[in-house]
Amino acid sequence: MTQELVWRIAGGSGDGIDSTSQNFAKALMRSGLDVFTHRHYPSRIRGGHTYVEIRAGPEPVRSRGDGYNFLLALGDSFARNPQEDAYYGNEEVKPLAENLDELREGGVIVYDEGLVDIDDVPDFEQRVEENGWHVYPMDLRAIAREHGREVMRNTAGVGATAALLEYDMEHIQGLMEDRMSGEVLQANLDILQMVYDEVEEMEFSHDLRMPEGSHDEEQVLLSGSNAIAYGAIDEGCRFIAGYPMTPWTEVFTLMTQHLPEIGGISEQVEDEIAAAALALGASHAGVKAMSGSSGGGFALMSEPLGLAEMTETPVVLVEAMRAGPSTGMPTKPEQADLEHVLYTSQGDSSRVVFAPGNVAEAYDQTRAAFRIAYDYQLPAIVLYDQKLSGELRNVDESFFDREPNPDLGSTLSEEEIAEAAHHASGKFQRFQHDPDNDKGVSPRSIPGQKDGRFLATGNEHTPEGHISEDPENRVAQLSRRRRKLESIREELDAEESSHQTYHGPDDADYGIITFGSQQGTVLEAVDRLNDAGHDVRALGVSDMMPFPDAEMTEFLESVEEAMVVEMNGSAQFRGLIQKELGRFGPKLNSLLKYNGDPFEPHEVVEGSEAIIEGDEPAPTTEFVPAAGD
Amino acid sequence: MSAFNAIGENREVEREEFTPGIEPQATWCPGCGDFAVLKSLKGAMSDLGKSPDEILLATGIGCSGKLSSYFESYGFHTIHGRSLPIARAAKLANPDLEVIAAGGDGDGYGIGGNHFMHTARENHDMTYIVFNNEIFGLTKGQTSPTSPKGHKSKTQPHGSAKDPIRPLSLALTSGASYVARTAAVNPNQAQEILTEAIEHDGFAHVDFLTQCPTWNKDAKQYVPYVDVQQNDDYDFDITDRKEAAEMMYETESALYEGKVLTGRFYHDENRHSYGSEKRSVGEMPDEPLAERYHDDDYEWERSYDLLDAHK
Ligand SMILES: Cc1ncc(C[n+]2csc(CCOP(=O)(O)OP(=O)(O)O)c2C)c(N)n1
Ligand code: SF4
Secondary structure, three states, X not given: OOOOEEEEEEEEOOOOHHHHHHHHHHHHHHOOOEEEEEEEOOOOOOOOEEEEEEEEEOOOOOOOOOOEEEEEEOOOHHHHOHHHHHXXXXXXXXXXXXXXXXXXXEEEEEEEOOOOOHHHOOOHHHHHHHHOOEEEEEOHHHHHHHHOOHHXXXXXXHHHHHHHOOOOOHHHHHHXXXXXXXXXXXXXXXXXXXXXXXXXXXXXXXXXXXOOOOOOOOEEEEEHHHHHHHHHHHOOOOEEEEOOOOOOHHHHHHHHHHOHHHOOEEEEOOOHHHHHHHHHHHHHOOOOEEEEEOHHHHHHOHHHHHHHHHHOOOEEEEEEEOEOOOOOEOOOOOOOOHHHHHHOOOOOOOOEEEOOOOHHHHHHHHHHHHHHHHHHOOEEEXXXXXXXHHOEEEEEHHHXXXXXXXOOOOEOOHHHHXXXXXXXXXXXXXXXXXOOOOOOOOOEOOOOOOOOOOEEEOOOEOOOOOEOOOHHHHHHHHHHHHHHHHHHXXXXXXXXXXXXXXXXXXXXXXXXXXXXXXHHHHHXXXXXXXXXXXXXXXXXXXXXEOOOHXXXXXXXXXXXXXXXXXXXXXXHHHHHHHHHHOOOHHHEEEEEOOOOOOOOHHHHHHHHHHHHHOOOOOOOOEEEEOOOO | OOOOOOOOOOOOOOHHHHOOOOOOOOOOOOOOOHHHHHHHHHHHHHHXXXXXXXXXXXXXXXXXXXXXXXXXXXXXXXXXXXXXXXXXXXXXXXXXXXXXXXXXXXXXXHHOHHHHHHHHHHOOOEEEEEEEOOEEOXXXXXXXXXXXXXXXXXXXXXXXXXXXXXXXHHHHHHOOOEEEEEEOOOHHHHHHHHHHHHHOOOEEEEEEEOOOOOOOOOOHHHOOEEEOOOOOOOOOOOOOHHHHHHHHHHHHHHHOOOOEEXXXXXXXXXXXXXXXXXXXXXXXXXXXXXXXXXXXXXXXXXXXXXXXXXX
């Protein structure tokens, strides 16, 4: 049996843990494995315990997995700042001490004895013995110092990992050669060699080896944020405005790197109200535009969002959720902004909200968000979270080999404007409500076009754009704006590739429903449940608004009981299902988690088994029965 | 062929062309200073030969914000205080548009104060008209950021303890490259100043003293004004920041002592607008971005070509 590798690198924030793990993940991908990463970091720039996990195997990897089997503990070099002692205590050993709970039985530990004093790690010897761990202390710091600089202890650690797992060092060397040159490259290569030689001398007691795999085609390693940015670029977005806020900043900075190069515009502005307003202004002037933020920043966008709905200005906003309320836990994922995003801003809203469930969906649904926003002239929101934002996963490169789409949707050319409906006074009927037009869309003109003049206003308005409180006009305009959502739902339902993901036998007794980033974890849990003899089917939902009523109804009718898995404490997604469908309450249970860590598959498995068998859920999770139980 | 043929038509444009074909009844009170802004804006655009189709007028919320309803052009009646970020993005998206933003003193100096500072700093090529009636008009007469100290209203019944904001000085220190003040009671000067402001390549801020006879009867906008450019007592170099700053300080203090000084206070013709700065560092395409969406021959870049870094 091939064993999977779940490698955890732990150290101090700012010690290069992130870049080291990204490179190692890439090396694993290049050697033919499927990879998936999970980042855990504190809201602190330098120092503070941080880790990244890479799960790698020959088969597609959809989630983080339960625990891990290889720990590279580097020590926190910034913990040695004496001024910080008072605040943070002895953090040097945390990269070893703090990670032991999740290390699987029989797992492997390499630690930097140059930085970590084993005597400071509570009960270390005893725990090693109990769990059958294999421990290899190495003075990684000394090796790094000898051949280069101390920071290169990361390289030494990766080399030690590779050597201990009998992994072909070539892939790591190749990556280094791609990224470095001259003395730095040579020093790193020397360190690898040195570590390799040292490990060769050692006696192994573990039987964990690097799994082997191969890909049929070229792979790329992308995060959810990367995929959102690339989806936007491919759909012709060339204007972004934003203000930094974790974790949305990742989309913002990647777009900012590329847009000027490819003839677009990026603006870092004074606040999020301005950011959303700029996106509206650019879109109004005929450009595909986006903005975005995380919880608090998105709250500031609430009023411009409503303005986009009322003026029917297409725009895409992305919302990267993190734990709240308020600034909450800046670097921890949660899915508790769902209601905020669905219902923020005053009045009867007409907006679209997608919540992609993995990296590939993030790309697809960002494209869909732009297409729908510009076809239907409304704001579309891509809702994701800190987990999906930062996790890396390999995707076939060919997946991105698609045509760009700079089409502005329901926008008229000057020739078409000349033919279009005008008021007797000559004014363009920008907001006409043609009863024969069942999609509810009224084509728009762009400032600078001849004879297309209109007023976009956040007040209710006549077909020409004049402010109006006439009751008949009000009903006609509001109904038309609402009608768009029905047409969008029809369009999405008819689409060959639905945004919803199904997994498991069609006729299962038991269902698990989730949304967004928890999809992969739930799918893996469902496989395990079915392997264990349960009869379970999963539904990963991506369309939040307009809600996929028909699909959800069909799913819930097909199962006897269902569990809704989401990362928040108030069961917001289950609430949405009940609100949209108005029944099924007694069939639904919630499994909730909101401690700052995403679900792991075993928690979903245990939660499901507990519900099926009437037991307790995992300690970090919580059961909440729906109303009606 | 351009997708925006209305832009740069260069023809004679009658003032009447800026009157909406279907006249929405102006809901301003009789005697309101806002009528004068409308009139001088129409005059300025007509003087400049701008076609209504090449103008984008973005307004805020307030009595002043209704300007876009009564002025025939492309318009965006936005939300309270946010006309500037919407207007400046439209200008970036299509630099060929003639972009004007307008709103009240509450709108522009209060809720939208942050945008005012930053739009001036960036020196976008646009004109910003602030209807300064020293009061919140539309919400029925509350104290505004330009109301004098001691001003009594329902929200400041004991008389405001706050010093009024100094909009001209604020514009100058923030980085505006053209700063002027004019008054509704002097339509000729107002039209001249607006014409110059619109022509100016950079952020032109015009503090437009308007009267609100409904809520602010004792505003001093009615008293005779002095045009500082036509009065020998006020000799200063309009291109010199320091001299302009001193003049503004004097003007802003004098206003609350009942002396209304108007005119141009600062004009820097050498500072580059934000758009040209952005183009010069390669952050913005040379031709209008909005045009590109209508160019069938343009080759759109794909993410596929950017993926090397992820392999
Ligand atoms: C976010 C928000 N807050 C408050 C209001 C209510 N409001 C409308 S106009 C206005 C004040 C307008 O005063 P000013 O900008 O001086 O314009 P004027 O009416 O005097 O022209 C206020 C507070 C609003 N529309 N939006
Ligand atoms: S309330 Fe004042 S500002 Fe508003 S329209 Fe009447 S006079 Fe003009």
